[in-house]
Amino acid sequence: MRQLFSAILITGLAVTGLAEITQAQGLPGITLLSGPDKTxxxxxxxxxxxxxEWDRYKLRLPADKLNLAIAEVSITYPDYYKGTIDPDRVQIRVQNKPIPLEEVIWDKENHIIQIYPQEPIPAGTKVEIVMSNVKNPTFGGVFNFNANIRTPGDVPMLRYVGTWILSIDD
Structure with missing residues (x-):
């Protein structure tokens, strides 16, 4: 009886540990070294x-971080990220629905993706950027994708919103 109880306990712990590992891909995870402030x-x-592999990225911007309307979303990424992004397959979703975009520019040389909605996105709106048809880099690693926004009528200066710490496995 004691061996059966031990086997059940060990199996339960292993299954719980695997569930936690699989969920980590959807969250920023734990930052062990330097990086952006936790907030x-x-x-x-x-x-x-x-x-x-081919992938789809869903990058979320919470409503509480967006206290200004958005005329442009700009995403910068490190020069060692060697993935391929398809600008024709980039969407901005508001309330889980894609909104019309004026233009999406992927500037490979400067490591930036610029997304321009047709109409400004209202302040305080939860936004999700969906990039489909992305080819992940051949070698995995951790890549900081920085979110910046420009507001309508604003000086052409981007405002930092936060960082997605993407982890791509080998």
Missing amino acids: NILNYFLESGRSG
């Missing part, structure tokens, strides 16, 4: 999260 870490979800 600036943004949530995301990767459908695959595996190096060299």
